[in-house]
Structures are given as C-alpha cells and as structure tokens.
Amino acid sequence: MTRVATIDPAHPSEDLLEEAAQILRGGGLVAFATETVYGLGADATQADAIERIFAAKGRPSTNPLIVHVHDARAAARWVRQWPERAERLAAAFWPGPLTIILPRAPGIPDVVTGGLDTVGLRVPQPEATRGLIERTGRPIAAPSANRSNHVSPTRAEHVIADLEGRIDLVLDSGPTAVGVESTVLALDREQPTILRPGPITARDISDVLGVEVSTGGFPKVEPALPTPSPGMHRLHYAPRTPTLACAHARELMTVLGLGPGTAVLVFGTHTLPAIPADVPVRVLREPTEAAHELYDALRRTDALEPERIIVLLPPDEPQWWAIRDRLMRATASR
Numbered sequence: 001m002t003r004v005a006t007i008d009p010a011h012p013s014e015d016l017l018e019e020a021a022q023i024l025r026g027g028g029l030v031a032f033a034t035e036t037v038y039g040l041g042a043d044a045t046q047a048d049a050i051e052r053i054f055a056a057k058g059r060p061s062t063n064p065l066i067v068h069v070h071d072a073r074a075a076a077r078w079v080r081q082w083p084e085r086a087e088r089l090a091a092a093f094w095p096g097p098l099t100i101i102l103p104r105a106p107g108i109p110d111v112v113t114g115g116l117d118t119v120g121l122r123v124p125q126p127e128a129t130r131g132l133i134e135r136t137g138r139p140i141a142a143p144s145a146n147r148s149n150h151v152s153p154t155r156a157e158h159v160i161a162d163l164e165g166r167i168d169l170v171l172d173s174g175p176t177a178v179g180v181e182s183t184v185l186a187l188d189r190e191q192p193t194i195l196r197p198g199p200i201t202a203r204d205i206s207d208v209l210g211v212e213v214s215t216g217g218f219p220k221v222e223p224a225l226p227t228p229s230p231g232m233h234r235l236h237y238a239p240r241t242p243t244l245a246c247a248h249a250r251e252l253m254t255v256l257g258l259g260p261g262t263a264v265l266v267f268g269t270h271t272l273p274a275i276p277a278d279v280p281v282r283v284l285r286e287p288t289e290a291a292h293e294l295y296d297a298l299r300r301t302d303a304l305e306p307e308r309i310i311v312l313l314p315p316d317e318p319q320w321w322a323i324r325d326r327l328m329r330a331t332a333s334r
C-alpha cells in the first residue's frame with residue numbers, strides 16, 4: 001500500500017516529516033517534490049533500501065543515483081575532497097537544480113553509484129524536502145519518481161500513476177516549480193563538463209567559475225555516440241505512444257497526412273499550418289512555461305491514446321537545450 005499525504009512545501013507538518021523520516025531510516029521509500037521533478041528517496045547509506053529503489057522503478061543497476069543533502073557542508077562529507085570550485089558553485093546555485101559529480105568518499109555503497117568511483121550530489125530547493133533530509137539525518141538517494149524510461153513526474157498524480165503499491169509514501173506538495181531535471185556537472189576532471197543539460201546552463205556555471213565549461217557534445221543526440229552519463233540512454237522520458245519529432249512546422253502536414261489519430265505538441269513559436277479540428281494540439285511557446293508543463297503535457301497527450309504523438313521541436317538555442325534534450329530522447333526510435 002502506498003500512502004499519499006498532502007504537505008505544505010513551505011510550512012510542513014512536523015508529524016508528517018517525522019513519519020517520513022522514520023520510513024526512510026527504516027529502509028523504506030518516500031517520494032517527495034524537489035524544484036525539478038518528484039524524487040523517489042531512500043537512505044543512501046543502506047544498500048537494501050537502494051535496491052528497493054531500483055526494483056520499484058525497474059531501473060538498470062548500472063544507472064547511478066543522485067544523492068540529496070540539506071546543505072553544502074553535508075555534501076562535502078560524502079566526497080573525497082571538496083574543491084573550491086564546488087564551494088563556489090554551491091554558494092551560487094544551492095539550494096537549486098545543479099548536481100555536482102565528484103570522487104566519492106567511503107560510506108556511499110556501490111549500488112548507489114552503479115559501481116562508479118564518483119557520486120552526484122545536490123541540495124534541493126523546497127523547504128519541506130530539505131527539512132525531511134536533515135531530520136532523517138542521512139544522505140538521501142533519489143532518482144526521479146517514475147518507472148524507468150517513462151516520462152518524469154512533476155505532480156504527485158504522476159508518481160502514483162507509475163509507482164502506486166511499490167513505494168511507502170508520497171508527499172504531495174503540488175506541481176514542481178521548474179519541471180525539468182537538474183543540470184548534471186562533472187567536476188572530477190580538469191574541465192567542468194555538463195553530462196545532462198538542465199535549468200542551470202553552461203554559461204551560468206562558467207560565469208561563476210571563470211573557466212570554459214564543456215557541454216560534452218550536447219545538444220546533438222547522436223545514436224552513434226557513447227552515452228556520456230550512464231543514465232543518458234537515447235530513449236528515455238518516453239510516452240507509451242510512438243512519438244516523433246519534427247524540426248519545422250511544414251513537416252507537420254506530411255505527418256498529419258498519415259491519417260487520423262495524431263496528437264501534436266508544439267514547443268516554441270512556430271507558424272503552424274491549418275490543423276484539422278479533430279487533432280489535439282498543445283502549444284508551449286516560452287521555455288520557462290514549457291519546462292513547467294513538459295512532462296504533464298506528454299503524460300496527458302499519451303492518456304488520449306492517439307496512434308502517434310508529433311512533437312514540433314523548439315529552436316536549437318541554449319535556453320531550450322534542456323527541453324530539446326528531453327524531447328529528443330522522448331522521440332528517439334525504439
């Protein structure tokens with residue numbers, strides 16, 4: 001049985017936090033909101049609890065989890081060395097949607113990192129979530145709270161749709177603020193490298209560090225490239241319905257010509273051709289709104305059970321890269 005409890009993200013009930021902390025200390029699974037997406041949390045120091053996460057999600061054990069802590073000092077505890085670059089980034093962006101990868105200290109079991117010698121750490125924004133982590137007194141490993149490779153969750157309903165009966169508790173604090181996952185930044189090398197584009201851009205990071213940041217070949221998602229981060233498989237974030245991407249509005253007519261049963265999602269400002277009245281269309285013009293609505297729009301469109309979903313991609317511009325990355329993975333061939 002999965003219990004669902006409503007929590008005020010700014011003024012959480014102490015009793016509810018204590019209940020959730022006890023579940024986590026006991027090796028159970030609690031889903032909670034971060035500013036990006038809902039996470040599925042477990043005590044990162046208990047290998048059994050971590051294995052429960054992989055089982056509930058159906059996630060391959062080679063895909064490492066991000067460890068969530070309540071502040072930068074707690075993050076420094078779980079890495080071999082906390083460099084000055086990390087301190088500067090933490091001061092600028094934490095709490096916030098930046099995951100920092102560094103060589104890991106003993107105490108984080110192999111199952112968390114998929115055997116890698118590094119660990120990803122971040123401090124999430126919502127007060128309630130940081131309060132929960134601090135109260136639990138443990139680092140909390142939390143992947144997105146969805147079934148592996150499915151669309152990420154930005155509402156408690158999404159978590160329940162994917163994981164009902166597989167986890168102990170869902171803390172429902174409404175829709176998440178940002179809507180796409182954190183930027184994953186490798187700091188374990190000479191040149192800081194973005195492994196997953198997200199709300200904090202390469203530009204934001206290089207402004208703080210004063211060095212060039214590699215985008216690791218992003219934004220092109222090439223099937224022939226080795227995956228830069230173990231979780232960055234080509235097909236990911238995907239609806240159940242076959243989903244295709246178009247770069248230009250004119251290509252839409254060709255696809256719509258395939259017959260009935262198409263639903264359309266438009267990202268950015270395209271000049272649309274006349275679309276038949278029976279074709280559902282959702283338009284998300286601007287990147288902040290598009291990030292906020294992205295996964296809900298994919299899930300809702302999927303629920304209409306069309307024969308195919310056509311995604312009209314946003315422009316190849318930095319403010320759209322995180323969204324383009326997720327859309328290209330959602331539409332990669334199966």
Ligand code: TXA
Nearest residue numbers: 036038039064065118119120143144181182229230231
């Ligand atoms: O916004 C987020 O990051 C959300 C919320 C819940 O915090 N979490 C999230 O977790 O997106 P997940 O498990 O869905 O994605 C984690 C990503 C994967 O692409 C994984 O490969 C990468 O982070 N990652 C984690 N640890 C890593 C490491 N040590 N080295 C390289 N990549 C790592």
Ligand code: MG
Nearest residue numbers: 143144145152
């Ligand atoms: Mg995920």
